[in-house]
Amino acid sequence: MLSEKLREDFPIIQKYKDVIYLDNACTTLKPQVVIDAVKAYYEEYGGCAGRSAHRLSRLVDEKIVEGRKRIADFLGAKAENIVYTKNCSEAINLVAKSFDFSKRKKVVGTILEHHSSMLPFEIKALRKEIELVYAKPLPDGTFDVEQYKELIDRDTALVAVHHTNNTLGTKNPVREIAKIAHENGAQILVDAAQGVPHSEIKFQDMDADYLTFSGHKMLGPTGIGALVAKAERLEEMPPFLVGGDTIEQVKTDSIVWAKPPRKFEAGIQHYSGIIGLGAAAEYLKKIGMRNIEEHEKELGKVAFELLSSEQKLKIYGPREAGKRTGIFTFNVRGITPHQVAMMLDKMKGIAVRSGVFCAQPGMDFMGACDGAVRASFYLYNTKTEIEVFADTLKKVVQIA
């Protein structure tokens, strides 16, 4: 387990001592170093990067380069592989819009995808521009590699799957899926919005063509995310949004696009976000992603052990401790998810998410058509907090 001392790094935790924040799959709290990094842009740098020649602009440029390098190091990628976007959704949209579907039209996804990685392709499928097929999970919410072998074929253009599921916390075997995709001449897009913040991810080892994530789910600021892509993929894709800084040369009758990642980053960027995201990556790196993952698994195990015997509690996802992570999704029989969530908040200040978690087809598939309650843990949560959560939930179950 991680030291509880790190909680002192989070001003929100210090301010709201009576709140137990278990909504980390939605967004995470920010450590002081990230807040300071964001503030520093507005208080100390101020200019715009890569354009003006003055001192402040050069200073910002240095910070942006440094931030990109930090993210690249954190993900085992090169700086030129990183394209900043406003969030994971935009990064996925970038690929969906710019990908060349002229030769192959089949896209393989999963029924458990977040709307952000489902809708960009579903909208194309509804327009008959592509064919979209979904892999279905096993009863415990995990995916069998064999199913991907059946679905991915020589017609497949792209496999778009999650790294870690946002409703169950289960992990997809992305490395194996990438291998199957490449063997069939297809490419793979990994939605790692729930993966990057909670697991050690090495982009080059994973061999994904595209990987996307959001900053705010990994202690970083809101409004900043990234697409990490192989250099050749960025070279071959046309830009998604165009504007300032995306070009080498513009004439009235011709455009020469800039080298990636510049050609994808139109207009003034979210500088404070980029700097803050770099600080978040640095903070996580110091703690160690494996330590964080173990910590969350341990908390998930505690929650499961304390609550799995409750008869009126429907816990989704695998029952084996080894397959569970820091996401604990459940329903209380006879009580709506929203009521359970509000009661946890009223009774002990426990902040959880209720609803379909932007994954309605997945929730429908799991039989939770009216949604569920999700408690998601992170590095600053403690065993005591999970015990309070379990104890309070047991009380709520009494009224079912």
Added chain:
Amino acid sequence: MAIACIIALVVFAVMGIFSAKYRAYAKEAFHCFFNTIRLRKCDSGLDEKIRAEVVSRLLPISAPAAKTVNKHFELLSTIFALLMLVSSVYSAIGLYNFWAFGNCNGQQGGACLLSDIASGVVINPNLRPTNNIGQSFGAANYKVVVYEFGCYSCSYTAEEESVVQRLYQEYGDQVQFIYKPYPIPSHAYSFESAYSSWCAYEQGSQIYIPYREALFNKQAEWQQEGNATLLSIAKSIDGVNYEEFENCFYSGKYVNDTMEVVNEGHGLGVYATPVFFIGDRHFIGITSYEELKNAIEEELKK
């Protein structure tokens, strides 16, 4: 969950008058209510919020109670809504009565109200009736006086008469009863009955007491038939000098006395009948025998 939304709408609308915090809730409740009456789903989640709030507060006190409330929340909401509806109707009636009659009970509140007295009038506790005018019966050497402002046309005064007569039988040798005929202007023949009672009074208690009883007993008749019946009742009293009575009645002889009582009552703030004054206390409307008896006993002990 329309019922919960209706309750919330009313409660938050009232609370919203005093605090902006509740206006958003009221708006949410209205949205929910509006959807419900259009047979659409109440999608604001307000019902769940209310249920969660109530059950969360109850759970630490009693899990079975919280479970019951949670299970029957819709039914309980319906009951509360009905109670609220009923109490709202009563409140509205009360407010109207206060505006129209100066109290919340209105005409049916155990007293006949004077509609010509301004609303908000109350009996001045520092003022007492006088012995100057009134129809007295009872002890000649009295220790205590029971003043009654009553109207012969008031059904409540008539109803209370049995209590008065019982007290008269019991305390007639120690207490003087002074009845002040106080016509309710909106009642038919209220002034005429007051005049006729004075005419009976001037012929002595052997005429006055039976005439008084007959007025109360035959209230509906003379209110329907008018002066002729007031006179025929007098004619039926044994020993009455009817000619004198009739002359008295048509002479308008007691108009001034009646107005004197009216002015006295207005000065005291008497806005209804019957009203009793015993010592320092007063009683408005139908009053029990025990209450009046206790008041008399207390005064007799002084």
